[in-house]
Amino acid sequence: MSRFLRIVRVDESTFTDALHEFVTDPSAARNQRDVILELNEMMPDVVDILESMVLDGTEDRQDIADLVTYIFNADPRTNETQPVL
Numbered sequence: 001m002s003r004f005l006r007i008v009r010v011d012e013s014t015f016t017d018a019l020h021e022f023v024t025d026p027s028a029a030r031n032q033r034d035v036i037l038e039l040n041e042m043m044p045d046v047v048d049i050l051e052s053m054v055l056d057g058t059e060d061r062q063d064i065a066d067l068v069t070y071i072f073n074a075d076p077r078t079n080e081t082q083p084v085l
Contacts, residue, residue, distance in 0.1 A: 020064045
């Protein structure tokens with residue numbers, strides 16, 4: 001990742017909703033959701049985190065929202081969340 005540019009465009013609310021639906025879906029078919037198929041290609045570590053959330057029984061949407069905020073707003077060098085511009 002560039003030290004100078006970080007260009008990411010994501011609808012965090014829609015993304016959070018899709019991840020929340022995955023985490024709270026009790027069926028094995030959740031693994032075939034479009035969002036998971038895309039994440040498996042682009043960000044497989046996030047899928048691992050989501051699967052852990054499934055095992056932990058996470059149901060609170062805010063927990064997912066916090067993860068999404070971290071993913072798209074954390075400074076990769078410090079892991080500190082940066083303000084969204």
